[in-house]
Amino acid sequence: MPYTLMRHLRRAALVTQQIRVESTMTNLTQKDFLFRPPLAHWTKVIKEAEKIVGYPTSFMNLRWLLSDEFANLAMHLRKVVDSNHPIIKTARSIIYNEQNTLQPWGLVILLLSKAFNPSNTTLLASQVTENQRILAELTEMIRTGHYVHCGLLNVPVEEREQNMDTSMFANKIAVLIGDYLLVTANSMLARLKNQDLSYLISTALRDISEGEFFGDRDAQNMPIPGKPVMNDSDEFQISSDTLPLDVRNTLGSPIREWTLRTMYNGGSLFGRGCQGALLLSGQTLEEQEKAYLFGCHLCLTWQAASELQNFTSQKKESYSLVSAPVLFALNDNPELYSVIEEARNNLNDIDLEKFRMDVVKTDAIERTKLLYIENAKKVYNYIEILSESESEVISTIKSLVKTL
Template sequence: MSYTLLRYLRRTSLISQHIRVESTMTNPTHEEFLFRPPIAQWTKVIKEAEKIVGYPTSFMNLRWLLSDEFANLAMHLRKVVDSNHPIIKTAKTVLYNEHNNLQPWGLIILLLSKAFNPATPSIESTKITEKQRILAELTEMIRTGHYVHRGLLNIPVQDRDKNMDTSLFANKIAILIGDYLLVTANGMLARLKNQDLSYLISTALRDLSEGEFLGERDTQNMPLPGKPRTEHKDNFQICSDSLPLDVSNTLGAPIKEWCLRTMYNGGSLFGRGCQGALLLDNQALELQEKAYHFGCHLCLAWQAASELQKITSEGNESFSLVSAPVLFALNDNPNLYSIIEKAKHNVTEVDFTKFKMDVHNTNAIERTKLLYIEHANKASMYVEMLGNSDVIETIKRLIKTI
């Protein structure tokens, strides 16, 4: 075992020892739920998919975890493990990314790549496969970097004193880790030397940034739902062009608002990653666009399923106020919006236990189930258009193994 690996294991083990006993955070972000699809028998299907790919994708990011730069940041992270800062929960998610709590974006991209690999590999096809693996890695890194950047505490200037030194230091570490991941991902993208792919991923980065300015937010930058409207056209069309997403007449229309938020927070990135895999393989533009639609609908389906589990669980955990069940509940009973208005300063002031009961008293649960079914079926439809093979069948199992 190399010295670098030993050093990494020592440093991360010290961090993880503290993280294991760290209390559950009460500062959920919308992106948090993108990491946790509630899928039964998930491990079995993942292992079958990894056999097709050829290696465990849980080690996909090991290369950047072992770098000297990240090791130095991990050492600084040790100084804040006893705090209640959101970066600790983020680190826990990254270090303990078991298959049952991490949507396998990279694995899906690799499976799509495998579906078009020739039966007899050549030097050229091997080079394409390597590029597709790099694409899967950098897509995961961009998502993680964006997630880390969201784990910041907004501390007003007047409240900054010695008691806040730890939180301010943790903010700096979160910014540095997020920057490191994003810069590394962009460097990997540049080394692929593919202008069209760079353009696709750039549009996804644009969407991630623009999502931060959609709708109102509380003092901790937590998203707040739009005020429900009685008259609206509530549908969302996914377009494969590279234009900015349409935000007109969105807030207050539950389906359109939810779809747009999910596309901003990862759907666009995942779709472009799937599209890029076929682009690197020089597939027809029509197939590339189908891959983009597949990725977007799959992300939407997993998001709906995850939020559905969160709102129907028996625990008293908090949940996102811009999740599909909440938006549907506000649309069904607009009087519930008064609860949101009272907590606009800080969403943690919401009585989530009571609010969950209010959501259950509406048609929100059933409508969210239908939302999941709709996007899961569309994802299956689009992936079937990409061919008929064992790889495609495995992808379809990953879509609907709930």
């Protein structure tokens, strides 16, 4: 094995070992990002999917984790492993977790690419496949870079000289790691030399940025749910056009607010990634738009399933205050919003376990289950419209939803 590769592997292993050290995390209720949907037979489904695409997606992380630039940042990250900074939790999610950090987004994009690519082995077809692999990887990198940036601590100016050096240093590392991933992803996108694809991904980046300014936030930039409204309209129309997402009459309306927040937090990016896969394979504009809607509703399905698990699991899972069960509970029992109002400046002051019990007493869990079922049905409908034949690839995509 070449010396350079051995050096990278040893360095990555050392950093991983350091990051696995248990540390006391701050009780942040920042929005949840789905690195892996909560599938009962996840590993089996993933292995079957990877056999079809012929590409082990677990190595998509290694391509940039073992680079010199990221390795240098990771060495600095070791200096703050004993702190309670959110970047440590983020790093552990990226480098190590119980499910081997499998990446569903990139894999689905590769599956779509496999389903709609020409079967011939010409040089042009090979180039299309390689470009789609790059698209899958850069989509994952953009999501991870945004996730890292969201893990910053807002340290008050008056406290920055009071033993806050570690937090400030960790913030700098988080900014550098996030910037590195985003810049690398954009450079990969530029190298594809496809103006239409660049336009699609740029609209997703716009949505991610606009999401950071949607709704009220506390001192740590954690989103505050909208005040519930009685005469709300629950329909949110997801459109495949590239206009900014419609924010009118969303705050306080549980389904509309939840859908919009999920689209901002990654649904739009995943949808554009699926759309881009079909664009690169030369499919019609109509087929590309269906792929976008498929990706959006698949992301919504995974998000609803993840939030359900957080509230129904025997373990005391953390949860976001803008998750679907919380928004439904606030709508069912508006008096609960007084708890949010009292902790408006710092959501960490909320007793999350007591608040969880209040949420469970409402119809929030059942309504979230219905939300999941509705989006899962739309995923099936779009994938059947996209492909009339029941191929092995399409069956595997369906399995990613069915085993939730």
